[in-house]
Amino acid sequence: MHELSLADEVLGIADEAAAAAGAWEVLRVRVGVGWLLQVERQSLAFYLEALRRDYPRLRDTVFELEEEAVRVRCRACGEETAQAGWGFACGACGSRDIEVVAGDLLEVRDMEVRTDDV
């Protein structure tokens, strides 16, 4: 159910960015869904649909939800490697001393908008 809060934030960010760009309509928004967040994409899509009526610019927007895999950086050997499951470890040297550098965010990446300027 945290998808409700997240959908609201995504819409707010997209609308704010559209306003800043002088857009009156947002055609497409690309959203990166970090695997670590355990976000149910169908549920997120449902809430985006339900809540966007409050945002006139987003009425017909297509939201592309792209899953983002987890990547970790190793503190021992410095390598950055993708992770396939839980129990994260460096893919190069096997060290458990790692930090997550991707896959833990829900990111509004970019969007296509329609503006008045010709």
Next chain:
Amino acid sequence: MCETHAEQHQHRHVEVHRHAMEANDQVAARLRRGFAARGILVLNLISAPGSGKTALLERTLEQLSPLRVSVLVGDVETERDAERLRHCGVPVAQIVTAGTCHLEAGMVESHLAEVDQRELDLLIVENVGNLVCPSGFDLGEDAKVVLVSTTEGEDKPLKYPAIFHRAELALVTKADLAPHLDFDREALLQNIQAVHPGMEVLEVSARTGLGLDLWLDWIRAKVGEKQSLHV
């Protein structure tokens, strides 16, 4: 001017790169700075409903003296947990989320006024009973503590890995019931390590007091660490 040309001018690509948690994270960072300035340790307790968070807290609060402790309790409805904990003689503020399945940093911030931070060593946040949603919301805490009871089954860490990944300590609660259940202790411990290699685990029982001394020691050591940074 041809039509397609005009159309191209009206379409714009906008780079955004902002994330949905940023508003929460900003408040959490502000809270963390405030807690650090006062040397207050903050623990965020997360578990499924019915795993025994409140019962464990009752026993914990009775024995933490002379540490000065306050509790923020999150529930979807009612003040029942706060009422239970007030009997332990510490200041307790209830956060009723009215439907929201997790606590957010803003809710903690708006209820902090109910807690006197000037005279505080430890703030315990009892999150809404839920193993999924609270895990991604930073509340400005020093550590998340995840509770899993022996009655819940040994596969919980595999089913809800995010919280076991993010938490620093796992408490296996209702440990006194283990002999009466088809509970595979080794499997639970293995599953925890599979998700979070090296995770610290303590087995406790609020009912019999089993393992409580280790949990209290863990808290006291953390408080000491935080205060040594503060001074």
